[in-house]
Amino acid sequence: MEATVAKTGTEGKTWGGGNRPLNASYGKMMMWFFIVSDALTFSGFIASYGFSRFKFIDAWPIADEVFTHVPFLHGVPAPMYYVAFMTLVLIFSSVTMVLAVDAGHKMQKNKVIWYMFFTIIGGAVFVGSQAWEWATFIKGDYGAVETKGGKILQFLDTNGERVAIAEFAEFLPATRENHLEKNGIWYDAEPETRTNYSYEEVKAGFLANDNLLIRTQYLDENGEHIVLSREASIAKLENDGRLVVEGANLKHNEYGHPLFADFFFFITGFHGFHVFSGVIINIIIFFNVIIGTYERRGSYEMVEKVGLYWHFVDLVWVFVFTFFYLV
Amino acid sequence: MAHEHKLEIFRGAWKFKSNVSKIWGVFTFLCIVTAIEVVLGIIKPEMLTETRFLAMKLLNWIFIILTLVKAYYITWDFMHMRDETSSLRRAVVWTAVFLICYLILILLIEGDYIYEVYKNNYVKFDF
Structure with a gap:
């Protein structure tokens, strides 16, 4: 035990952290304090996701219809595989981290360096994957029409396959005037971000193709989206349609309820920020190990403390994975 | 410190010779659990999605329980x-x-209540 105690000059000073309540050093104890409070923060987010989901239980997007992409496999629907890969990367980087802690206990400096290095690489791969996942989600794939009530209408052919709006929308030459300075010097912002197709173009294309149907955001008892008949589809699109949605942002979401996108951005973003800061902290500790700080101190407890944080990030991801992608 | 690690998991059913081999053992276990989750998430067996227990699909119960199992081993052995x-x-x-x-x-409970209000009453305000 003596070998792992960091000599911080506070030995014997009860109020200076010299005592070891619960047999944990001051730093480790504080890290556990932080982890408990951060765990409660994340639970608050995930529980509020559950709250919103229960509120709109019959109109919530089905996750494995949303996240179907794998890099370099364009157009191949592969639900879950990529996020499973990300989970394994994070768990593996947790393993190398705990191996680094173990090597630290045995004062094997070179092993600690290598294991820390692999941990950092794993973390970087994870953050990169998450950025890619975000980009894919923001870009969207099929496109949809949003109704006046903020509901999403998606398009299917009669075989039940999804159809992208780009495949049927008609090009209507619109007279779009550029704003000029002689008409006033103030720039008037557009009300929405412009999409590739306008609502009129999608409507014209939909009416011209008899094999297209509309799928609503609502789910039936079996958890399948309700598909409207051709007549009902036309009526729905003409009466309720308002604007075209491509991809997702904080206000509109072509996959379904906008709250789904909001929570996705917020929770995976907050988690991704934790991974990012974890990578930064790991890099700092990595260089400290290289220059021999802990070798001189006679204890690698700092590695153990950042290890706790890193495992916590992994722990949170396990829950995010379940509640966003599986359940 | 190495000699102070408790080297058995599953209540002593699986003992390891060293802390390093325990780490790899736990990693293997976590991978298997994740693989089960992913396979179930892709196949979605009818039997599990149709049966409900306490107002939740059996499949979702399995996912949540497996998640808690993973959380336990991450906390207990990695942390x-x-x-x-x-x-x-x-x-x-x-x-x-x-x-x-x-x-x-x-x-x-509150979320489910609001859902019922939306569904059974004339309140459609999207808040």
Whole structure:
């Protein structure tokens, strides 16, 4: 035990952290304090996701219809595989981290360096994957029409396959005037971000193709989206349609309820920020190990403390994975 | 410190010779659990999605239970909770588990209530 105690000059000073309540050093104890409070923060987010989901239980997007992409496999629907890969990367980087802690206990400096290095690489791969996942989600794939009530209408052919709006929308030459300075010097912002197709173009294309149907955001008892008949589809699109949605942002979401996108951005973003800061902290500790700080101190407890944080990030991801992608 | 690690998991059913081999053992176990989750998530067996227990699909219960199992082994073996004093373990785990269960309970009941209001009443305001 003596070998792992960091000599911080506070030995014997009860109020200076010299005592070891619960047999944990001051730093480790504080890290556990932080982890408990951060765990409660994340639970608050995930529980509020559950709250919103229960509120709109019959109109919530089905996750494995949303996240179907794998890099370099364009157009191949592969639900879950990529996020499973990300989970394994994070768990593996947790393993190398705990191996680094173990090597630290045995004062094997070179092993600690290598294991820390692999941990950092794993973390970087994870953050990169998450950025890619975000980009894919923001870009969207099929496109949809949003109704006046903020509901999403998606398009299917009669075989039940999804159809992208780009495949049927008609090009209507619109007279779009550029704003000029002689008409006033103030720039008037557009009300929405412009999409590739306008609502009129999608409507014209939909009416011209008899094999297209509309799928609503609502789910039936079996958890399948309700598909409207051709007549009902036309009526729905003409009466309720308002604007075209491509991809997702904080206000509109072509996959379904906008709250789904909001929570996705917020929770995976907050988690991704934790991974990012974890990578930064790991890099700092990595260089400290290289220059021999802990070798001189006679204890690698700092590695153990950042290890706790890193495992916590992994722990949170396990829950995010379940509640966003599986359940 | 190495000799102080508790080297057995599954209540002593699986003992390891060293801490390093225990880490790899736990990693293998976590990979298997994740693989089961992913396979179930892709196949979605009819039997499990149609049966409900306490208003939730059996499949979702399986996912949540497997997640808690993974969380247990991450905390106990990767975060060395197994080697800490029981008082530290309880201070961390009981506090979090109690507060999180309470939060989930009230939020989900409230969410379900609002859903019922939307569905059965004439309130359609999207708040």
